[in-house]
Amino acid sequence: MKNAKQEIDNYINTVVDTLTKLDKESIISFINLLIETYNNEGTIYVFGNGGSGANATHFCGDLLKGVSSGLDKRFKAVCLNDNRPAFEAIANDCSYEDVFVEQLKNFLKKEDLVIGISGSGNSANVVKALEYSNSKEVRTVAICGFDGGKIKQIAKLAVHVNINDMEISEDIHSTISHCVKKILIKRFQDRTI
Numbered sequence: 001m002k003n004a005k006q007e008i009d010n011y012i013n014t015v016v017d018t019l020t021k022l023d024k025e026s027i028i029s030f031i032n033l034l035i036e037t038y039n040n041e042g043t044i045y046v047f048g049n050g051g052s053g054a055n056a057t058h059f060c061g062d063l064l065k066g067v068s069s070g071l072d073k074r075f076k077a078v079c080l081n082d083n084r085p086a087f088e089a090i091a092n093d094c095s096y097e098d099v100f101v102e103q104l105k106n107f108l109k110k111e112d113l114v115i116g117i118s119g120s121g122n123s124a125n126v127v128k129a130l131e132y133s134n135s136k137e138v139r140t141v142a143i144c145g146f147d148g149g150k151i152k153q154i155a156k157l158a159v160h161v162n163i164n165d166m167e168i169s170e171d172i173h174s175t176i177s178h179c180v181k182k183i184l185i186k187r188f189q190d191r192t193i
Helices: 004-019 024-041 052-069 084-095 101-107 125-136 147-152 166-190
Strands: 043-048 076-079 113-118 137-146 157-160
Touching: 004 076, 004 166, 024 052, 024 113, 024 137, 024 157, 024 166, 043 052, 043 101, 052 076, 052 113, 052 166, 084 101, 084 137, 101 157, 113 125, 113 147, 125 147, 137 147, 137 166, 147 157
Parallel strands: 043 076, 043 113, 113 137, 137 157
Antiparallel strands: none
């Protein structure tokens, strides 16, 4: 444990360094897509695997409660990770690669926004869902880490955390979603932006 302090310092310093290098314009574009979807009465679909799935659930909850609280017109958001019976039935009866795309086939409309989160950017089920959404001319966002992987190339907008570290990618994805939440609250509730 004598090296633990140094490891903690290294981790925190890497997080801070990575945060300072974020492309803020991509985050602003992401916020604008969320607002556009809200104005067009579209639904926001978000999903991912593992820690990215947890971030997807958290972000969806922030839109439904944190941002929408007190608004007459509310954000419509669905995390495709959260309907466990449908998720598991699709994984079992079709394939795990289809768990998101098969749900999107039930709901997707042109005014919607589809957000795929993947640390590596190469999760096959996220790739497949974004490709399907693009084929339906729906706006797509990739929230990714590492080199961005396939989803950075597929999505119409990429919010990329350029770090070859899964935990730091996931940390910063969560930080981005909280930043977006705070900006949206100001925009819709405080009317200061």
